[in-house]
Amino acid sequence: MQPERGCPNRARVMLENLVARGPDLVILGGDLVMNAAGADRARADALYDTLLEALAILDPIPWVPILGNTDPWGWNQKSSGVCPADALYGKALAVERLGCGSLFRSVKLAGWELLCLDSLQLGGRFGYQAAITGEQRNWLDQRLNEDRETPVAVFSHVPFLPGPASMFGMDIFRSDKYGKWPLPEHQIHVDAWELWRGFVDSGRVRLTFSGHCHNFERIDYQGITAFSANAFSGAWWRGPHLGSPPGCLWVTLGADGSWDVEMLDLGDPGM
DSSP, X not given: OOSSTTHHHHHHHHHHHHHTTOOSOEEEOSOOSSOGGGOOHHHHHHHXXXXXXXXXXXTTSOEEEOOOTTOSBTSSHHHHOOOTTSXXXXXXXXXXXXXXXXXXXXEEETTEEEEEOOOEEEOSTXXXXXXXXXXXXXXXXXXXXXXXXXXXXXXXXXXXXXXXXXXXXXXXXXXXXXXXXXXXXXGSOTTHHHHHHHHHHHSOEEEEEEOSSOSOEEEEETTEEEEEOOOTTTXXXXXXXXXXXXXXXXXXXXXTSOEEEEEEEOOOTTO
């Protein structure tokens, strides 16, 4: 979200279209605001104000936020001028403005357990990278191994598996001096294999969902189906991205472990 490009009105129409379908829960997949990472405090507050005004349309439908790489305040210190010693530096401002407490959580819904992860970490060549570490990693391992019956869906901003969108990301950076086409580390979890092995070994994970790439993908691998969602903003409020319209995924879960996923075009009036 951002105040420019007519976003407040466009988001209002799209969210009203979503509400009309009657969802039980909305999971916000990250990159909720347009570059708080490079913003000063006034700009960051304006971004979150715009977001929260839009999200009020969802009331009383519950929503769960997942942070993306554009959401932590001031991570790009060169652009933002923010001092890391500021109490609200990084993810803290998002936590305060969104009132979300923990950035990783478990949600029970329709006989499923939904594991919402905080995948973005400060560091790496691009200023951030995706990994699950420390307390969150211990928590994740515990949740995956708690029982062998309840089906699980895992949500993360950054994908666990490289798909076509990641390949296009590689094309952006071209080959290196050795003629190789390297996968940019900001396009996928740097701990992807370890996490995926844990998902498979648990016997519980049926689905994973991510954003980040702004386009719809489905990958079936080792008994798990991984979806990448089209972005609410499409190509950053410039229309569809790689053929995927501005919108979201509509996920239907059954208590028997069945599921269905549909890509929605939410009717961006700015297109």
